[in-house]
Amino acid sequence: MTKIGLEIHCQLTNLKSKLFCSCKANYREFEINENICPICMGLPGSLPRLNQEAVKKATMIAMALNCTTPDKIAFFRKNYFYPDLPKNFQITQLNIYGKTSIGGTGSIIVGDKKIRITRIQLEEDPGRLIYEGSSSKNLITLVDYNRAGTPLVEIVTEPDFENPKQVRDFVNILSDLLENLEVSDPGLDGAMRSDANVSIEGGNKVEIKNIGSFHDLEKAVHFEITRQESLNSRDIQIIQETRHWDDKRKITVSSRSKEEDLDYRYFLEGDIPWIIIDPKTKENLKSNMPESISSKKERYVSKYNIPTQVATVLSSDKFYSDLFEESHTEVTAKEIANIITTDLMGLIDTREKRKESKITATHLKDLADSIQSGKISRNSAKNALYEIVKTGKNLSKVMSELDLGNVSDESELLGIIKAVIFEELKAVEEAKSNPQTINYLVGKVMQKTKGKADPKLTLDLLKKQLK
Amino acid sequence: MNLKISALEFVQQVQNGNISAEDFVAKTLERIQSIDDKLHAFLFVNEKAIDQARDIDKKIKSGSKVGACFGMPISIKDNMCIKDSKTTCASKMLENFVAPYDATVITKLKEQDAVFVGKVNLDEFAMGLTTEFSAFGSSKNPWNTEYVPGGSSGGSAVSVSAFECVASLGSDTGGSVRNPASFCSVVGYKPTYGLISRYGLISYSNSIEQIGPLTRTVKDTAFMLNIISGLDPNDNTTIDNKNEDYLSGIDSGIEGKKIGIIQEMVGEGTDPTVLSATKDAISKLENLGATCEDVSLDMVKYSVAAYYTIAATEAGSNLARYDNLRYGYDFSVEGYEFNSYIAKARRNFGPEVKRRMIIGGFVPSAGHAGKYFLKAIKVKSKLTREINEAFKKFDLLIAPTVPILPFKIGEKINDPVSLFLIDINTVTANLTGKPSISVPFTISNGLPIGIQLLADSMNDKLLLQAAYALEQTITLQEVPI
Secondary structure, eight states: OOEEEEEEEEEOTTSSBOSSSSSBSOGGGSOTTOSOOTTTTTOTTOOOOOOHHHHHHHHHHHHHTTOOOOSEEOOEEEEOOOTTOTTSEEEEOOOTTSSOSSBOSEEEEETTEEEEEEEEEEEEOOOEEEEEOSSSTTOEEEEEGGGTTOEEEEEEEOSOBOSHHHHHHHHHHHHHHHHHTTSOOTTSTTSEEEEEEEEOTTOOOEEEEEEOSHHHHHHHHHHHHHHHHHHHHTTOOOOOEEEEEETTTTEEEEOOSOGGGOOOOOEEOTTSOOEEOOHHHHHHHHHHSOOOHHHHHHHHHHHHOOOHHHHHHHHHOHHHHHHHHHHOOTTTHHHHHHIIIIIIHHHTOSHHHHHHOOOOHHHHHHHHHHHHTTSSOHHHHHHHHHHHHHHOOOHHHHHHHTTOSOBOOHHHHHHHHHHHHHHTHHHHHHHHHOTTHHHHHHHHHHHHTTTOBOHHHHHHHHHHHHO | OOOOOOHHHHHHHHHHTSSOHHHHHHHHHHHHHHHHHHHOOEEEEOTTHHHHHHHHHHHHHHTOOOOTTTTOEEEEETTBOOTTSBOOTTOGGGTTOBOSSOOHHHHHHHHTTOEEEEEEOOSGGGOOSSSTTOTTOOOOBTTBTTBOOOSSTHHHHHHHHTTSSSEEEEEESSSTTHHHHHHHTSEEEEOSTTSBOOTTBOOSSTTTOEEEEEESSHHHHHHHHHHHBSOBTTBTTOOOOTTOOSSTTTTOOOTTOEEEEEGGGSSTTOOHHHHHHHHHHHHHHHHTTOEEEEEOOTTHHHHHHHHHHHHHHHHHHHGGGOSSSSSSSSOOOTTOOHHHHHHHHGGGSOHHHHHHHHHHHHTTSTTTTTTTHHHHHHHHHHHHHHHHHHHHHOSEEEEESSSSOOOBTTSSTTOHHHHHHGGGGTHHHHHHTOOEEEEEEEEETTEEEEEEEEEOTTOHHHHHHHHHHHHTTOOOOOOOO
């Protein structure tokens, strides 16, 4: 059986500051080496100053993944030399002297499979290496320390995955969960990085490091399984090794460095005293946690009678569920859920489009109200939505500019109806004996008005005319 | 003008208008100029000290608010950061490091209008107890310049003892304040762990070290402690002392106090002269109404081994950052593969630092940690339990600060183990986090002997009261320089 285990490094991108200093956690907006200070540069004499907010957020993640949370947490030093590591040690967590990592064992359900979490640890991100130069001879390594010290949560799973699809489902659920907790924006470049352990039946375990996105994670796992199976089919031994994901060539490459042989000389970080997380703090955190995705989904179904499939889609994406929460009333809930899932999601289906989109909750509310009161047809609402996303103009303005409003002027509509009756004499005759035929006539009116006739008024007027 | 006054006397005289800060600082700099060639306490002298003192005089004259130091000239061990000034740790590795920020103690002293006359010598990265391991040459004991001044805060002790400043800040990892204080006949203080912020102190063994003042009198130490102690958001290990005033009630006496004499620190290996001085101190304390009794701390016999194991482990990690990529000395990075670069860049560490870092790479390593590092941690916690037990019975503990008299420069430098063993009486306070003070007690054949007192954690005030009481029983010779 194929076994896959993951180590996922997730930046807490929504925090204000780094893990041990007041530099920005959102380092992406800075010029190179501008988001640094004596602490995150590890200057002589500087000391780490623990960001308590990071401890809270990481504890929330642990709770959301159903992990145990210890009463006391400790930090350790992982000692190794690397140019991206300003102190030449990383402040991290581990459980060698008791359970002192921020999250203990837990699990989440993925499809019909339970994925066990081994532990969750809070640690600092190193800086970023930039390689320049064309060949290995003139290769230059540059270091940008803006990222150094960014709060990172490492989520370690048991080798419970059996195929790349389960991996993909898991990371989808995980990124929705992290976004819903408001701790992280998984879509940011480099915010989610993973290592994966892959072994096929009868083969050795191979570790793949440095997978820079969730998108590549599935690919890397898939590639690695294929590689191992191909070796296996040719009776070539799969050696236990560390490989790197080459994100340009989309393959895994054997790492020559013996990272697994490094001795990190872990010991307690004396500059950060043990942190007590008492039951009251935990309770507070739990009660302040944003509503979980599954609870949202359940509420959408039971309270508003939204179909399960729609509720699932709507609840799992924080952007859309926030829009929904802000715009809906008991009466419009279903209408808005439909607008979002059938129309809006298609309109802004990429991160960029979503970012550029001008839509607000007010727009959605107005749209739903107007549909329900017959001011705009569903069809025209779609066109209005397209315009709103693009321009952010309010609905009434969009409707008048694009002439999307329903024809609800009685005399105007009556004129059109009379024309239809004149053209469809046969149908009119038939309608007298067969009431179903009236729908055909409504359809004709719609055709003439390009779908903008107020359906209710049209029907009423038609009935009157046919009497 | 008399430079041979205490910190409190200095404050009083400037306040009274008897002397000006500018004159005093100028005279102090003149003295440094004239005698420091012989002593080598200073690595750098602050050229702007006189201007700074003049500005403070102006503040005094204009009647505006003046800080408690009134322009007092203070020397700083060169392992604490002062903004825009070189901070070398007496190491070639940091030869060109200019600190871009102030240590918390420096900020606090600046706020109180202290004037820093200069940065003083130490054993490289505070590793040593003689200053002989300074990359810039040894300091000399002002009592006899052929002798070591103790260390690692040797420059601090020399500068206070020889009136090159009024007070100094040192750091104490295993006795580095108290040892040179004892050897140079000044007061040296190692507070409760966490009482003084370490932010800006260049770490050697961060879980056990503290900044501490070196002064001429116990009262001066209390005065300094009032300024530099307390909670600091920049150091998560600091403790809230609720703005304790260590000067108030310092003359409360020690009547009825119980003092334990640590048997493991007055036994074999203690110089007879030191031993008899200790006995003398004990009887003086008894005369003041204290009761003294023997107490045994069994783990003390393993304390030096545990200390060097822990200190080396932490040093190996703390000093790993000196790879010269971001600051340090002139050495170009280009053209090297990273690992060979690291090996080359670090060649500028001195022999003692290399020794300890090699030990520090070994004792906590996989396969050896159980035998060394984890054992040392066990000794540390057992020793802490023992001393906590002792403090249930005793208010204070007493021992000589150093078991031997100052020795000649060069005498022990080739015998690291015998140097290590000199720390036997001081490391206990560091391993257990307890406050400890060395009080100058007597001069034997021209060489100073200090007496060490210890108290329980956060009993720093009581400790200073006892030290003050002991200090009042003695009159000391003046330094012959």
